[in-house]
Amino acid sequence: MRSSVTGDSARGAVNAPGLQPERTILAWQRTLLAATVAxxxxxxxxxxxPSASLTAATLVLSAVLVVITIGTRLRRRRYRRRADDPRPIPQxxxxxxxxxxxxxxxxVLLSLL
Known part of the structure; x- marks a missing residue:
């Protein structure tokens, strides 16, 4: 039998239990960073x-940051308790x-007009 880099051992490392939730947490953190920059x-x-629409957009994005932070912390807490917790983040x-x-x-579109 031929051994290769993409063999069973490599697939096992990619599909190891617990990696998907960790990748999900990292994705939430990247989303939080992007929202912070925005x-x-x-x-x-x-x-x-200064305009009312840009001020409103800043306030709404601040609220989005709070929601993303809550989602990230919720996911991280579940991951620390049990790495293979299949429950998704609430809809x-x-x-x-x-x-x-x-x-x-x-x-933002209103402010551009």
Whole structure:
């Protein structure tokens, strides 16, 4: 039998239990970082060229940051308790994120008009 880098041992390392939740936590942290940068950029734009829509976008993005932080902490806490916990993050977190990002995008679009 031929041994290769993509053999069973390599697949076992990639599909090891506990890695998927860890990757999920890392993805949430990257999302939190990106949202922080977006909020900081929006806040900087609001101070440079004050408008109600940019201020509203900054406030909405701040709320999105809070929701992402809650989601990240919830996922990390579950991972520390049990690495193979299959329960997903509550759907309300995702719904709040989508609504918040949509509202912030609408506010930024209004400021561009």
């Amino acid at each position: 909020c900081a950029g929006c806040a900087r734009a609001a101070t440079g060229r 309300t977190v995702g719904a709040l994120l989508c609504a918040g990002i949509g509202a912030a995008a609408g506010c």
